Amino acid sequence: EDQVTQSPEALRxxxxxxxxxxxxxxxxxxxGLFWYRQDPGKGPEFLFTLYSAGExxxxxRLKATLTKKESFLHITAxxxxxxxxxxxxxxxxxxxxxxxxxxxxxxxxxx
Amino acid sequence: KAGVTQTPRYLIKTRGQQVTLSCSPISGHRSVxxxxxxxxxxxxxxxxxxxxxxxxKGNFPGRFSGRQFSNSRSExxxxxxxxxxxxxxxxASSLGGQGTEAFFGQGTRLxxx
Numbered sequence: 001e002d003q004v005t006q007s008p009e010a011l012r013x014x015x016x017x018x019x020x021x022x023x024x025x026x027x028x029x030x031x032g033l034f035w036y037r038q039d040p041g042k043g044p045e046f047l048f049t050l051y052s053a054g055e056x057x058x059x060x061r062l063k064a065t066l067t068k069k070e071s072f073l074h075i076t077a078x079x080x081x082x083x084x085x086x087x088x089x090x091x092x093x094x095x096x097x098x099x100x101x102x103x104x105x106x107x108x109x110x111x
Numbered sequence: 112k113a114g115v116t117q118t119p120r121y122l123i124k125t126r127g128q129q130v131t132l133s134c135s136p137i138s139g140h141r142s143v144x145x146x147x148x149x150x151x152x153x154x155x156x157x158x159x160x161x162x163x164x165x166x167x168k169g170n171f172p173g174r175f176s177g178r179q180f181s182n183s184r185s186e187x188x189x190x191x192x193x194x195x196x197x198x199x200x201x202x203a204s205s206l207g208g209q210g211t212e213a214f215f216g217q218g219t220r221l222x223x224x
Contacts, residue, residue: 036215043115043201043215044154087154098167099144101154 002027002092006102013109016077021086021105024070029093033071035064036087038104044087047073078109113137115204115216123222129190132219136183136204142166143185144213145177148199157200160185161208192223 003026013019025033032051036044048057050066057064061082063074073086085104092100116135124130136143144167145157156169160179177187183204189196199220203213 041217043203043217046212046214049212089154098156098159098169100156101146103153 002090002100004088004090004100004102006086006088006105008105009103010106011108013075013078013107015079015109015111018074018076018078020075021073021107022070023073023088023102025088025090026069027090027092027100031091031093033066034089034091034099035071035073036089038085038087047086075107078107080109080111083107083109115202115214117200117202117216117219119219120217121220121222123224124192126192126194126223128192129188130192130221132187132189132200132202132221134185134187134202134204134216136185136202137214140204140206140214141183142205142208142211143179143183144203144205144208145185145187146201146203147171148201148218149197154201157187159208166208189221194223197221197223 005024007022032049034049035047038044048064053068055066061076065072085106087104089099089101118133142161144159146154148154158177159167163179174190179185199218201215201218203215205211205213
């Protein structure tokens, strides 16, 4: 069964304290892996798409990487405005293309 | 450009009733996907419509249905509501469907009492 697991469930950081969020997946052939950010009361906001192991993408303080079994979202010198829930989703080759989401990591960054 | 618009933002319904939610995608986007988000299950895929045709469907009972109009606007209907249907319902629009960059609306918060 295709599965996506995110860890940790919650993460508290001090401003400037870099860290990583993990997304591990089990799918029968990966078409793509997606990272989203969701603020309270809002819909998810697209961040990155990764398609193959070894691929990396960056946007401001965020960097996403992909291996054959997991993806990391690295946050460098976070600021309070980076506080949000970060969602990972995968699209498996054999699932009619449906996106399978993890339950997210809730990130809190204190000043 | 205007984002994805979902209406209404909040709804309270009674068990056994039915409900219709609406989603207006970004202009030019032909794909609309619907998701249910709950604290326990997270985001779960309901279905995807592309050019008025249902292209993909998740593992939800037949009480959940949808349609898409020629202007790409989409509606989702839930019949015979159950308490467990209480959730945030999100729609996402994209140019090419799931797997391409998707833009989400703010969602409709449905509470079933």
